[in-house]
Amino acid sequence: MNPVVAQTGGQAGIDWAWIGRNSGYIGEQFVEHLLLTALPLLFGFVIAFALSLAAVRWPRLYSPLLSVTGVLFTIPSLALFVILLGFTGLSIWTAVIPLTIYTLLILVRNIVEGFRGVPPEVRDAAEAMGFRRPRQIVRVELPLALPVIFAGLRIATVTTVGLVTISALVGQGGLGQLFLDGYSRRFPTPLLVALALSVALAVAADLLLLAIQRALTPWTTKEA
């Protein structure tokens, strides 16, 4: 059906020798991918946490906050990368800023829902015990909100791992570079390697976050 594949001598299978020769390069792109995933999640979480605390304190802010982050979420990632390119050039920020923006909708929603899910009795009890507001948030409400917050973090993480690949189209590193290599040479091996690594990274990060959540909230696993 497709003569292009045949011309380059590539088969449908994996060229293991190519992987061996390029393991250093693959490793570099993988590390870059990790960085481009971790930074937006870190920044996104800090920003979303602050916004969410404000939305919990002033509930009227919540709906507009979701609308604004929802509109930002609607803008296609490639479009945002391109627009950023004019301001931040080929620096890492061209990928990090849009990816941070995309985490906000998911994180804000889950952090706020997490705090909202704290039973009012618990809040009353904490108040009656003499907790001041900031300490009550950290010591009482945050632990109870953690499972929902972590659910959001996991979704944001898996989403970000996938979105990072697109930033290769505006000159960023990461596993998307291997997609471009596979494209320009009509060669499936880099594509299959990058797809496998990207899915593996998403699953590994997801499991890691799940393990951290279970360690932080041991009471949730006892019921399950």
Added chain:
Amino acid sequence: MGILTEIIAWFADPGNWEGANGVPARAVEHLWYSAASFAIALIIAVPVGLWVGHTDRGGTVAVNVANVGRAVPSFGIIVLMFVYFGLGFAPVLVALVAFAVPPMLTNTYTGVRDVDPEVRDSAEGMGMRGGQVLWHVEVPVAMPLIMAGVRTSAIQVVATATLAAVVGLGGFGRYIINGFAVQDYPQMVGGAVLVAVLALLVEGVLAFLQRLVVSDGVAGESAEIVAKARSQLRPAASTSS
């Protein structure tokens, strides 16, 4: 503000509005890619989601398939389809459909599944049969979430259709890919702005449509439901939902 004037100049240039590489022609291509894949995905996802939700059979499988889908980068699949099947719309269409199905499927399924059992029981108590319960009770009650899934899929399709240009097809992505190749920044931003505007338009039209098809009694806070739908899918490794 040199960049800004260059971008405005790009939009103002009549040459960019004519011929096969003009904005109208690229808009038609982009809309065609999006509409075709969205329609096919809708025809697959909604009936399956309704059936799975109504019978509550195969729900875990459906959600897990959707979850794995979220972890797979669409960009990689589009290029892989190209490398295996060559230049053409069909390989890209398959990839676009594959990524448009999960949000609609999961939200339709969870929407129907989570209908209050008492509401379902009372419908049955009134003598409704399975099909009637589905169409007259479950679908209207689940409609906010179904529509939220539809909106999520639609904007995702519009965004992903941009990548068709990477593998030699048209659409607004052409301006981004061509512009990047020759470092023509105004052209790239032109494409980016067009894609972003299209995505926001689609979102706006569907949000309006949602108001028409969702009964007032179950409408709820639109922004909250959409946010819920967009953070609905659990990541791949989780099987707890």
